[in-house]
Amino acid sequence: MATSAPHALRTPFLRNPSLSLSSKPTLSSVFPVSLSSRRRAAPRLVVVLSAARLDAKPTVLVAEKLGEAGLDLLKEFANVDCSYNLSPEELCTKISLCDALIVRSGTKVSREVFESSGGRLKVVGRAGVGIDNVDLGAATEFGCLVVNAPTANTVAAAEHGIALLTAMARNVAQADASVKAGKWQRNKYVGVSLVGKTLAVMGFGKVGSEVARRAKGLGMHVIAHDPYAPADRARAIGVELVSFDEALASADFISLHMPLTPATSKVLNDETFAKMKKGVRIVNVARGGVIDEDALVRALDGGIVAQAALDVFTVEPPPQGNTLVLHERVTATPHLGASTMEAQEGVAVEIAEAVVGALKGELAATAQLPLQVLTELKPYVVLAEKLGRLAVQLVAGGSGVKTVKVSYASARAPDDLDTRLLRAMITKGLIEPISDVFVNLVNADFTAKQRGLRITEERTVLDGSPESPLDSIQVQIANVESKFASAISESGEITVEGRVKDGVPHLTKVGSFEVDVSLEGSIILCRQVDQPGMIGTVGSILGEENVNVSFMSVGRIAPRKQAVMAIGVDDQPSKPALKRIGDVPAIEEFVFLKL
Numbered sequence: 001m002a003t004s005a006p007h008a009l010r011t012p013f014l015r016n017p018s019l020s021l022s023s024k025p026t027l028s029s030v031f032p033v034s035l036s037s038r039r040r041a042a043p044r045l046v047v048v049l050s051a052a053r054l055d056a057k058p059t060v061l062v063a064e065k066l067g068e069a070g071l072d073l074l075k076e077f078a079n080v081d082c083s084y085n086l087s088p089e090e091l092c093t094k095i096s097l098c099d100a101l102i103v104r105s106g107t108k109v110s111r112e113v114f115e116s117s118g119g120r121l122k123v124v125g126r127a128g129v130g131i132d133n134v135d136l137g138a139a140t141e142f143g144c145l146v147v148n149a150p151t152a153n154t155v156a157a158a159e160h161g162i163a164l165l166t167a168m169a170r171n172v173a174q175a176d177a178s179v180k181a182g183k184w185q186r187n188k189y190v191g192v193s194l195v196g197k198t199l200a201v202m203g204f205g206k207v208g209s210e211v212a213r214r215a216k217g218l219g220m221h222v223i224a225h226d227p228y229a230p231a232d233r234a235r236a237i238g239v240e241l242v243s244f245d246e247a248l249a250s251a252d253f254i255s256l257h258m259p260l261t262p263a264t265s266k267v268l269n270d271e272t273f274a275k276m277k278k279g280v281r282i283v284n285v286a287r288g289g290v291i292d293e294d295a296l297v298r299a300l301d302g303g304i305v306a307q308a309a310l311d312v313f314t315v316e317p318p319p320q321g322n323t324l325v326l327h328e329r330v331t332a333t334p335h336l337g338a339s340t341m342e343a344q345e346g347v348a349v350e351i352a353e354a355v356v357g358a359l360k361g362e363l364a365a366t367a368q369l370p371l372q373v374l375t376e377l378k379p380y381v382v383l384a385e386k387l388g389r390l391a392v393q394l395v396a397g398g399s400g401v402k403t404v405k406v407s408y409a410s411a412r413a414p415d416d417l418d419t420r421l422l423r424a425m426i427t428k429g430l431i432e433p434i435s436d437v438f439v440n441l442v443n444a445d446f447t448a449k450q451r452g453l454r455i456t457e458e459r460t461v462l463d464g465s466p467e468s469p470l471d472s473i474q475v476q477i478a479n480v481e482s483k484f485a486s487a488i489s490e491s492g493e494i495t496v497e498g499r500v501k502d503g504v505p506h507l508t509k510v511g512s513f514e515v516d517v518s519l520e521g522s523i524i525l526c527r528q529v530d531q532p533g534m535i536g537t538v539g540s541i542l543g544e545e546n547v548n549v550s551f552m553s554v555g556r557i558a559p560r561k562q563a564v565m566a567i568g569v570d571d572q573p574s575k576p577a578l579k580r581i582g583d584v585p586a587i588e589e590f591v592f593l594k595l
């Protein structure tokens, strides 16, 4: 049966993977060949491989319900195994036979899944936006791409946000339950009006801006907080971008639309609830983890929060008897934001296209950079990503992260340094901490373009030995404000610069200040009046808080004037520890940055 497939044998499969779509596989479902083994085969080896292996389709495991149109698309290219409701153990067992896995929010794609795949799993497709259920660190380590479907459920999520907002304001769910229980409590369920009220949209991305547009239609005054969103996009729909504290202080309603990241985890907590107007109402269709749920119960009971409408929870489904879910003034839905017929069909097609594209791109991408280049650039790759991560965490607001300039200083001739990988890693560092996007060499330029991020590159050719590929990399973000004003250079951009020293990436410049701190663990940057004893003061605060300091360095303009101190720390200091640092009189500003 698989003996004669001459057209397939002649197909230059490895040079043009898309041609594999039209070949007619034979033994594929019996023994699909893994992408990694295909990749390793040199083109001239193709003729000596068996036809069965050549023709084999990849296998895609669909672990949660996916729309038919998406399944049909997948089936044109792959063997599709739809196995829903697998236990974590069953998923780990099945995964070693799969090249791609498609999930929604109900499946945890943990490190164990990647470990169990034995290197065969090459693509994880998230049929939706949030990829917080995928262990991205493990995916990177195991060379697995993670793709999502970023657009098809935007409107559905926004409509659900509006549904919760209006239902909450008029007690629809509570009143419905009461009528069904045979009661007629017209006085108990008097609601509040939306017209003229202030809605703060937290996270002004795709869903947030659609919620804002719809809320304007309801006659609400809409403000938004999003440090990375362009002010002109907000202005275009009549929304003012404000600071986090201003949003909390002025909102009658708060609607959450940011991704779950280390920076947004439990961003609504005891401290931030205390900054809100008494009687505020909260809608969450983003992620449960952005709210400290125990603190929300306290805020509801303490009269700060009048009502909450929640589609998402820290643990899904929430445990039986959960106080928050059972709270009388809480309206809860079981993560239904994306669950419309239309959105699910759209998401299925979007993810199927992304997974097929990634499976094909996997083959093509490997040809892009020679191994020698990859090996040589390895420490610079780490440096590039960390500089991107640092730079974006320094952004406080402005016209959005749109214009980034990368400068490479190198003694190599311009045509002797391939910067694609470095640019991709800087893009990864800039985008991943603030979004639900997994960036890699294949999708970096496209992802940047999609988000309106313009990255320009500049080369400075240095004298000297071209032995090492690079002397330094500088990343600058233009037209933004910084939460650490000293990070703005004289030319007005957030500026960070780094070098590789003894194989270890170092941060060597922040704004106009020279520093030297290895980019391991995390970093605290402090601007202070240059005076003796500062290193000791801050060092002892961290010591008392049991935070291990790995590195400290001070860069100053001139003796006894301003200085920037960069402190490398192994662990995240507690809030009180950071407050103690901020309270040191000579410290004018400081920021904690996660790498």
Ligand SMILES: NC(=O)C1=CN([C@@H]2O[C@H](COP(=O)(O)OP(=O)(O)OC[C@H]3O[C@@H](n4cnc5c(N)ncnc54)[C@H](O)[C@@H]3O)[C@@H](O)[C@H]2O)C=CC1
Pocket: 129, 130, 131, 150, 153, 154, 157, 202, 203, 204, 205, 206, 207, 208, 225, 226, 227, 228, 229, 257, 258, 259, 260, 261, 263, 264, 285, 286, 287, 311, 312, 335, 336, 337, 338, 339, 433, 434, 435, 436
């Ligand atoms: N309940 C559901 O079924 C659904 C939930 N979602 C969730 O909604 C959220 C938003 O999705 P999209 O709008 O598609 O994503 P998006 O990436 O278009 O928008 C997110 C926005 O949040 C901003 N942001 C990042 N960090 C922030 C911070 N610290 N403070 C304020 N803003 C910050 C980003 O700059 C971006 O503009 C995600 O968490 C996603 O997982 C999305 C679809 C359905």
Ligand SMILES: O=C(O)C(=O)COP(=O)(O)O
Pocket: 104, 105, 106, 127, 128, 129, 130, 131, 153, 335, 336, 337, 338, 339
């Ligand atoms: O797209 C998202 O981020 C969602 O939260 C939707 O989740 P779901 O696909 O409905 O499990």
